[in-house]
Amino acid sequence: MDCQGLTGKVILPCDAEYNRARQEYNEAINKYPLAICYCCDIQDVINALLWSERQGVQVRIRSGGHHYEGYSVGTNKLVIDTSFMNGIRINSEDDTVEVQAGSRLMHLYKTLYNSGYTFPGGTCPTVAISGLVLGGGIGLSTRYLGLTTDSLIEAQMVDANGNLLTANHCQNENLFWALRGAGGGNFGVVTSYKFHLRKINKITLFELKWSNQSARLKFLQVWQEWLRNLDTRISAFGRIYKPGPWLFGFFYGYPEEARQILEPFLSIPGISFENIEYVDFIDAVKIIGEIYPKREAFKATGRFIERQLCHCELEKIIDIVNAAPTEDNSFIGLYSLGGAVSAMKTDSTAFFYRQANYIMGISSSWECKAAAPVVIEWVESGFKYIYTLSMGSYVNFPYNNLPCYEYAYYGEHIQKLWSIKKEYDPHNVFEFPQSIKTGCE
Ligand SMILES: Cc1cc2nc3c(=O)[nH]c(=O)nc-3n(C[C@H](O)[C@H](O)[C@H](O)COP(=O)(O)OP(=O)(O)OC[C@H]3O[C@@H](n4cnc5c(N)ncnc54)[C@H](O)[C@@H]3O)c2cc1C
DSSP states (O other), rough: OOOOTTTTTETTSSSHHHHHHHHOSSOOOOOOOSSEOOSHHHHHHHHHHHHHHHHTTTTTEEEEEOOOOOTOTTTEEEEEEEETOOEEEEEEETTEEEEETBHHHHHHHHHHTTTEOOOOOEEEEEEEEHHHHHHHHOOTHHHHHOOOOOOOOOOOOTHHHHHOOEEESSSSHHHHHHHTTTTTTTOEEEEEEEEEEEOOOOOEEEEEEEETTTTHHHHHHHHHHGGGGOOOEEEEEEOOOSSOEEEEEEEOHHHHHHHHHHHHHHTSOOOEEEEEEEHHHHHHHHHHHSSOSSSBBEEEEEEOSSSOOHHHHHHHHHHHHHHHHHHSSSSEEEEETTTTHHOOOGGSSSSOOOOOSSEEEEEEEESSGGGHHHHHHHHHHHHHHHHHOOOEEOTOOOOOOOOTTTHHHHHHGGHHHHHHHHHHHHOOOOTTTTTTOOSSO
């Protein structure tokens, strides 16, 4: 293969590093790219796109490599990887930060915290800013500070022709709208983001665990009732495992008040672990980040829930958990929304499901390959039921077999997204299994 014109660090199948370089966070993904181009600057990105056009090679874009279904790599594709572009520049005069596309969340959280800032990112330390912000970005500050994407004020993107575009409220406004929630990889290679920031040092971290199967149904009942009129300063994730439920989150206030807000959960019998403490923001982020393994083989997805589920629907969720293939790594996940997310108008960004109360996910992982079919079957059959309760899918918790994926991810926003796709990527250079289609208006 003629690599002339490709710049940055280029890894080919013959290189010793190839097998490591092609690997995504999800070890179940097994793709063989033609080449992986680690870009060090914008010019490397431009060169990679021009090279792919000359060679007739399709591209995939990658930053943190955490896509659930592995759409940031592909067999016989050129992977344009921005993970070496991880600079972060804070401007404390106007409380903003410029973040290069490949920056990973823990690096970002730490850098910002050292200057006294918090950030509404996700919970996994090695997820990169790109995939997270382009799909929305949900975490433990979301109800108070909004989605990650709601803090975005500008992005720089290289389009299919190699032009560097600035997108904000004044330039390329439609593109800027689309970049806030339409998911990564659809319009071009984003090279950097500018966010506005909030100064906060300390928060209350809470973690509650039950080793009691009978707590699970009560937990689900409390969860949905609790979210109805919940203080916007609190955000939480829940997990329902076979042996019992788990709740963790951040409260932007003091522990005494957090305890009052958490009272409906605290009164569920069988709590085996309780921690409600006032900590530095960065310590809370680190404690939660430790949940995640360095890498794992997994199957997971998630859907938006907008209505109260009835008793028999909640019981059915517990039946799904009871059928889980493992006790400690198969769970139904709950991710709180509302607050600052629903306070913004639905059409203010491409993120469509602002009125949802929460996301319900289903997730499981395996260590031995032989266990994979059983685990995948459990996730797929659980998903079928969750599908009937829900209104749409979170593009950052994607699912290969999702019916009518464009409507599922974008609802009524798909019409506008088709026209933006046509404007910025008319030849569909940025195509992958669930990309926004061209020519569908
Ligand atoms: C363990 C784990 C924990 C997670 N926790 C959360 C969470 O708490 N909250 C949450 O909201 N989500 C969470 N996610 C989902 C996560 O937000 C998505 O997987 C996200 O897309 C990952 O981004 P990435 O850059 O790391 O991944 P990648 O696989 O590199 O990219 C994801 C998508 O973005 C595209 N993309 C990557 N870089 C660029 C770029 N520079 N320009 C344009 N497109 C690009 C890719 O082509 C791909 O389509 C989690 C995922 C995992 C695996």
